[in-house]
Amino acid sequence: MKTKIALITGGYTGEAEVSFKSSAFVYSQLDHNKYDIYQITITKDAWFYVSDSGIKHAINKEDFTLVLDDSIVQFELAFIMVHGSPGEDGRLQSYFDLVGIPYTSCDALTSALTMNKGYTKAILADLNDLFLAKSVLLFENQRAQAVELVEDKLSLPYFVKPNAGGSSIGMTKVKVADELKVAIDKAFDAENTGSQVIVEEFVNGREFSEGIYRNVDGELVVLPATEVKTTREFFDFEAKYIPGLTEEITPTDLDVNQQLRIGKILKDIYVRLNCKGMVRIDFFLENDTDKFYFIEINTIPGQTPQSFIPQQVRAAGLTEQEFYGNLIEVALKK
Template sequence: MKTKVALITGGYTGEAEVSFKSAAFVQSQLDTDKYDVYPITIGLDAWFHVNENGIRYKVNKEDFTLDMDGHIVKFDVAFIILHGSPGEDGRLQGYLDMIGLPYTSCGTLTSALTMNKGYTKAILADIPEMSVANSVLLFENHRAEAVNLVREKLQLPYFVKPNAGGSSIGMSKVKAFDELQEALDKAYDAENTGKQVLVEEFVSGREFSQGIFRNAAGELVVLPATEVRTTREFFDFEAKYIPGLTEEITPADLTTEQQERAARIIQEIYIRLNCKGMVRVDFFLENDTDKFYFIEINTIPGQTAQSFIPQQVRAFGMKEGDFYSELIEAAL
């Protein structure tokens, strides 16, 4: 009997559009001889599945089943490809834990924690061989005095970003003090990000993104890194999703020592945060020091054909369908 997979996508934020593209790619790669895949859209107004004839069926939220014309579809596993809230911040995972449905991503606490960039950095700050940029975490109560707090504690230039956002939405690079207030307002007011802002000192270096996952045998597997080179000021939303603005090199040109060091650090990050499934770690290698600087962790990374993880899976010598199957089997 085939495994019934709820491929959960959509979401409550501006990242929903990317989620739909990611989910479509995952579905195209999954082995239909092994899996019955049901795309499930989660939106603010409804949770539903649309069949091949365009008929919409609502999800029963009591047990996450579908009543398809009297036939009840009960899922074996949830494959979460929902960027932003509620799929990446732990809300969905808490619900699935309560109804007893296994899923492919990190658990509730890890997901909630890692959506908070400032809290994540605090937990990871003492990992050997890894550095974190000097930063200030600002809450809503700090808004009136935010400019002064940043100027007192940090040196220009800055990265200013929502503390709980994704896809670089609401992020700015600030090179002069008179740009700071506008950047802070942009980050504070980014939709569904919790009115918290993280301001970091700029690290000058090469930028990388690297995936890691736990396979069905329980082994941690570090994928080859991708180097990101963009014509933009930094790797912002446009650079991520508009073709031609960014060059992505997979596998990245790193020395053997740098590759081994990155792998050690990324495995320690995965273990310390109690991650599950696949995650992606973004980092800088500082130009003058060759130090590894943690940027952030993404617990539900993009999965379009051009996204970093599929690139890295191919560079690793693995087919995407086999990779997604490993995630499902590990969850089960």
């Protein structure tokens, strides 16, 4: 009998559009001979499944079941493909913990923590060989004196971004002091990104993104790295989602020593943050020092055909079906 999988998509933020694309790709790659897969859409207004005939069926939120053709569908696993809230900030994970359904992502605590860039950096501060850009964490009640707080501790240029949220929404690179206040206000006012802003000193180096996951044998597997080269000022929302603005090189030309170093660092990050499933970690390699600087971690990374993780899976000699199947089997073991 097939395992019943709820493939969760949608969400409460502007990242829902990307979630729909990610879930559609995952659905196309999963083994339908082995898994019975239902795409479940989550919005602020409703949680539902759309049948082949186009009829919308509501999810019973009391136990996450679905009434279909006079029978009750009980799911054995949730494959979470919701970028942003509530899929990436721990809310869905808490719900599934309450109703007793395993899921493919990090747990609620790790998901909530890693959505907060400043808190994540604090947890990672003493890891061997990992460096962190100097930063200032700003709260809403510090907004009036934010410029002074930043200029007192950091040197230009800066990256200003919401302390929660993804897809580089609300993010600005600040090169002159006069631009700082506007950038801070933009980050504070970005929708669905919390009421905190993080400002970091600029790191001059190459930018990379690399996936890591645990396989069915319990081993941590680091995927080949992707180097990101963009014609934009930085890897912002447009660079991420408008074709032609960014060159992505997978696998990239890190030398053997660099690959070994970053592989160990990524495993240490995964363990320190108690990650589960697949995560993607972004980092800089500083030009003059050869030091690896942490940027951020993404616990529900994009899964369109062009996304980093699928690129890296193919570069590793795996198929997406094998990779996603591994995530499912590991989660079911919980």
